[in-house]
Amino acid sequence: MLRLSSSQADFAERLKALLAFETAQDPAVDAAVAAICDDVKARGDAALVEYTNRFDRTDAASMAGLTLSRDELEAAYHRLSANVREALEAAAARVRRYHEKQLMQSWSYEDEDGTLLGQQVTALDRVGIYVPGGKAAYPSSVLMNALPAKVAGVGEIIMVVPTPGGERNDLVLAAAYVAGVDKVFTVGGAQAVAALAYGTESVPQVDKITGPGNAYVAAAKRRVFGVVGIDMVAGPSEILVICDGETDPDWIAMDLFSQAEHDEIAQAILLCPSADYIAQVEASIEKLLPSMPRRAIIEASLGNRGALIEVMDLAEACAIANYIAPEHLELSVAEPDTWLPGLKHAGAIFMGRFTSESLGDYCAGPNHVLPTSRTARFASPLGVYDFQKRTSLIRVSHAGAQKLGQIASVLAHGEGLTAHARAAELRLDK
Amino acid sequence: MLRLSSSQADFAERLKALLAFETAQDPAVDAAVAAICDDVKARGDAALVEYTNRFDRTDAASMAGLTLSRDELEAAYHRLSANVREALEAAAARVRRYHEKQLMQSWSYEDEDGTLLGQQVTALDRVGIYVPGGKAAYPSSVLMNALPAKVAGVGEIIMVVPTPGGERNDLVLAAAYVAGVDKVFTVGGAQAVAALAYGTESVPQVDKITGPGNAYVAAAKRRVFGVVGIDMVAGPSEILVICDGETDPDWIAMDLFSQAEHDEIAQAILLCPSADYIAQVEASIEKLLPSMPRRAIIEASLGNRGALIEVMDLAEACAIANYIAPEHLELSVAEPDTWLPGLKHAGAIFMGRFTSESLGDYCAGPNHVLPTSRTARFASPLGVYDFQKRTSLIRVSHAGAQKLGQIASVLAHGEGLTAHARAAELRLDK
Numbered sequence: 001m002l003r004l005s006s007s008q009a010d011f012a013e014r015l016k017a018l019l020a021f022e023t024a025q026d027p028a029v030d031a032a033v034a035a036i037c038d039d040v041k042a043r044g045d046a047a048l049v050e051y052t053n054r055f056d057r058t059d060a061a062s063m064a065g066l067t068l069s070r071d072e073l074e075a076a077y078h079r080l081s082a083n084v085r086e087a088l089e090a091a092a093a094r095v096r097r098y099h100e101k102q103l104m105q106s107w108s109y110e111d112e113d114g115t116l117l118g119q120q121v122t123a124l125d126r127v128g129i130y131v132p133g134g135k136a137a138y139p140s141s142v143l144m145n146a147l148p149a150k151v152a153g154v155g156e157i158i159m160v161v162p163t164p165g166g167e168r169n170d171l172v173l174a175a176a177y178v179a180g181v182d183k184v185f186t187v188g189g190a191q192a193v194a195a196l197a198y199g200t201e202s203v204p205q206v207d208k209i210t211g212p213g214n215a216y217v218a219a220a221k222r223r224v225f226g227v228v229g230i231d232m233v234a235g236p237s238e239i240l241v242i243c244d245g246e247t248d249p250d251w252i253a254m255d256l257f258s259q260a261e262h263d264e265i266a267q268a269i270l271l272c273p274s275a276d277y278i279a280q281v282e283a284s285i286e287k288l289l290p291s292m293p294r295r296a297i298i299e300a301s302l303g304n305r306g307a308l309i310e311v312m313d314l315a316e317a318c319a320i321a322n323y324i325a326p327e328h329l330e331l332s333v334a335e336p337d338t339w340l341p342g343l344k345h346a347g348a349i350f351m352g353r354f355t356s357e358s359l360g361d362y363c364a365g366p367n368h369v370l371p372t373s374r375t376a377r378f379a380s381p382l383g384v385y386d387f388q389k390r391t392s393l394i395r396v397s398h399a400g401a402q403k404l405g406q407i408a409s410v411l412a413h414g415e416g417l418t419a420h421a422r423a424a425e426l427r428l429d430k
Numbered sequence: 431m432l433r434l435s436s437s438q439a440d441f442a443e444r445l446k447a448l449l450a451f452e453t454a455q456d457p458a459v460d461a462a463v464a465a466i467c468d469d470v471k472a473r474g475d476a477a478l479v480e481y482t483n484r485f486d487r488t489d490a491a492s493m494a495g496l497t498l499s500r501d502e503l504e505a506a507y508h509r510l511s512a513n514v515r516e517a518l519e520a521a522a523a524r525v526r527r528y529h530e531k532q533l534m535q536s537w538s539y540e541d542e543d544g545t546l547l548g549q550q551v552t553a554l555d556r557v558g559i560y561v562p563g564g565k566a567a568y569p570s571s572v573l574m575n576a577l578p579a580k581v582a583g584v585g586e587i588i589m590v591v592p593t594p595g596g597e598r599n600d601l602v603l604a605a606a607y608v609a610g611v612d613k614v615f616t617v618g619g620a621q622a623v624a625a626l627a628y629g630t631e632s633v634p635q636v637d638k639i640t641g642p643g644n645a646y647v648a649a650a651k652r653r654v655f656g657v658v659g660i661d662m663v664a665g666p667s668e669i670l671v672i673c674d675g676e677t678d679p680d681w682i683a684m685d686l687f688s689q690a691e692h693d694e695i696a697q698a699i700l701l702c703p704s705a706d707y708i709a710q711v712e713a714s715i716e717k718l719l720p721s722m723p724r725r726a727i728i729e730a731s732l733g734n735r736g737a738l739i740e741v742m743d744l745a746e747a748c749a750i751a752n753y754i755a756p757e758h759l760e761l762s763v764a765e766p767d768t769w770l771p772g773l774k775h776a777g778a779i780f781m782g783r784f785t786s787e788s789l790g791d792y793c794a795g796p797n798h799v800l801p802t803s804r805t806a807r808f809a810s811p812l813g814v815y816d817f818q819k820r821t822s823l824i825r826v827s828h829a830g831a832q833k834l835g836q837i838a839s840v841l842a843h844g845e846g847l848t849a850h851a852r853a854a855e856l857r858l859d860k
Contacts, residue, residue, distance in 0.1 A: 394789070
């Protein structure tokens with residue numbers, strides 16, 4: 001695992017190289033996705049069934065064989081063992097409670113002239129949630145995508161999840177049941193994204209599509225952006241741990257593992273002012289690694305993109321964290337609140353030694369869909385606000401039209417837009 | 431101008447055809463933009479100066495010749511006549527006041543176990559505002575893009591505006607002065623977008639780029655999206671007027687003109703239950719058109735994409751408005767408040783006969799950067815919230831770690847993520 005120190009002369013360049021990640025779009029993928037999207041747009045269900053049978057090795061005769069009702073989601077829920085059902089319900093309740101605080105409210109005010117100005121907040125009518133199939137099918141992602149939409153008051157939530165070889169994941173379907181998903185289609189890939197964006201005979205057209213997927217899904221989302229809304233196209237997952245050297249090193253090693261086990265390009269970085277402590281974490285890594293079922297992935301990830309970085313002090317660690325703008329930031333220090341005001345850029349901050357990232361991933365309450373690849377400089381976690389939108393309200397009074405009309409007239413003439421000026425002037429008293 | 435009635439058997443298809451607008455991306459533009467962006471990324475100022483001299487017919491020796499300080503903006507401001515300065519200041523004050531209501535605040539709460547959950551709101555560090563040059567240089571757009579960033583508390587606002595042939599627009603520079611823009615570079619096109627996204631020796635790298643531009647600017651913004659944030663890529667401007675037939679028909683005709691005068695692909699549509707009134711508006715259009723300086727553009731726009739539509743009643747008009755999800759919606763009726771609860775999708779609603787769209791464009795207060803092409807189904811006006819972002823906060827207590835650890839462990843094992851489970855389990859009391 002790479003060892004760096006902020007005192008190295010070339011530290012800034014080495015840090016930049018460590019973080020570099022090219023998300024170049026593949027023209028071959030783009031072309032394949034364009035063809036699939038156009039075909040689904042033109043032929044609807046027929047194309048969707050064909051692509052699904054081909055790519056997912058299913059043998060559906062029609063969309064009826066690729067559609068799950070609420071009853072079937074409920075049946076999957078009841079097939080789970082009681083402790084799993086309870087964990088799912090407990091996580092959902094906490095996520096729901098947190099997200100309810102994010103609800104935006106409409107507001108308005110009248111100015112001195114009786115002119116009303118405001119902002120009306122409404123929920124989206126219908127959204128689509130993409131859930132990856134196979135090994136990366138995560139029930140927690142179903143909760144994290146569907147619950148904010150539900151809390152926002154979205155009218156209908158449509159989920160798509162591919163079932164390669166026809167294999168359904170009860171945990172995923174149960175999560176959809178708990179989260180209040182209205183309908184599930186067992187389709188995936190670019191064809192599923194196109195069906196949601198354009199609508200087919202069976203799949204209703206949605207207003208926004210959220211959720212992670214492979215390169216084809218990402219390319220399809222970029223392609224339909226504008227026809228529908230999309231969430232961010234996510235990069236590899238990342239954790240940055242700032243530790244004062246007083247946390248059990250096994251805990252920190254395992255926190256780094258829990259990021260690294262996602263995939264070979266995930267990134268796990270530790271910042272610490274103590275070289276001794278860094279050595280202890282390294283020893284914990286060596287000790288704990290052999291017992292990990294996903295050892296090969298963890299090793300590749302830590303080897304490719306991980307780093308243990310010695311810093312001068314915690315203040316410098318925070319400055320570096322602001323530059324990195326990590327998806328997950330663990331503040332494993334004695335007084336985490338002290339450092340908070342100086343931390344500007346991160347998707348989520350996990351404060352104090354007890355707050356492992358994995359608690360936030362599943363059940364603390366906040367969303368686990370977070371900005372990656374330094375986009376926390378300008379982007380936010382997925383939230384209720386992604387499923388609500390605003391409409392400006394203006395109701396100008398007679399008196400207001402006199403005052404505003406004068407201003408608008410001057411500025412519109414300044415821009416050479418005479419009709420704009422005249423529309424304002426017509427409302428002026430003669 | 432096209433006349434339709436909602437009672438026509440094929441009305442739904444005809445409405446769909448009327449609204450259809452393809453924003454296909456041009457592969458030749460994309461290729462040219464890619465080359466320019468890569469060159470500016472690689473060669474910085476040198477490339478930026480070269481492209482600017484070539485495309486904007488300037489002869490700058492270095493970026494010093496393409497840079498304006500706050501002092502130069504102030505000088506432009508003082509060159510304006512007093513009434514224009516006052517109109518600019520009055521508009522800015524109203525826009526500022528409205529946008530201050532949009533400021534998001536941080537919040538947090540502790541649950542029963544003393545676990546803290548919250549959301550920290552911070553402003554972006556630095557943003558770039560693209561302002562088109564030449565004829566489409568609108569000072570009002572400078573206010574509408576820069577003021578929300580300023581209100582949000584953005585640290586530094588960089589504006590780029592091309593000056594074809596070296597010609598500077600005092601009104602635009604004065605607006606930048608009033609809005610609190612920190613620095614202006616007189617560059618434009620894809621090269622300006624690339625400079626803001628990647629940074630050069632002279633142009634500081636920003637975190638987000640907003641503002642309208644031509645096809646090259648739009649393609650460049652799509653390309654750098656992810657490296658920086660961007661606002662929506664805007665389509666042609668649109669107005670939908672719902673009138674009860676009691677407004678002066680000249681007012682409505684002029685409101686339609688004020689949309690149509692933007693360009694030949696702008697869209698202006700009237701919905702009204704009275705065929706007689708529609709005929710009166712048509713007469714006003716014919717009467718007023720010859721006096722319009724931008725008559726040719728208005729005629730082309732109304733001819734290409736305008737429509738006068740007779741509806742059964744105002745309730746049906748509102749249902750059609752929700753389908754259209756227009757950028758601007760004028761409710762030119764006696765009791766606009768009555769209809770508001772049923773209107774879900776619009777960028778901005780202009781309520782009552784005195785509220786011409788042009789008052790909102792310049793000085794009512796709300797932003798004039800609004801979602802176009804039916805994207806109001808899922809998107810919002812530009813606002814302060816586009817220049818703030820959220821970071822989730824989690825501080826799990828010792829007691830909280832016991833409860834949350836059990837839930838996370840069950841769900842992580844269910845997903846086959848052992849390190850996630852172990853990180854939670856390590857925090858459980860022995």
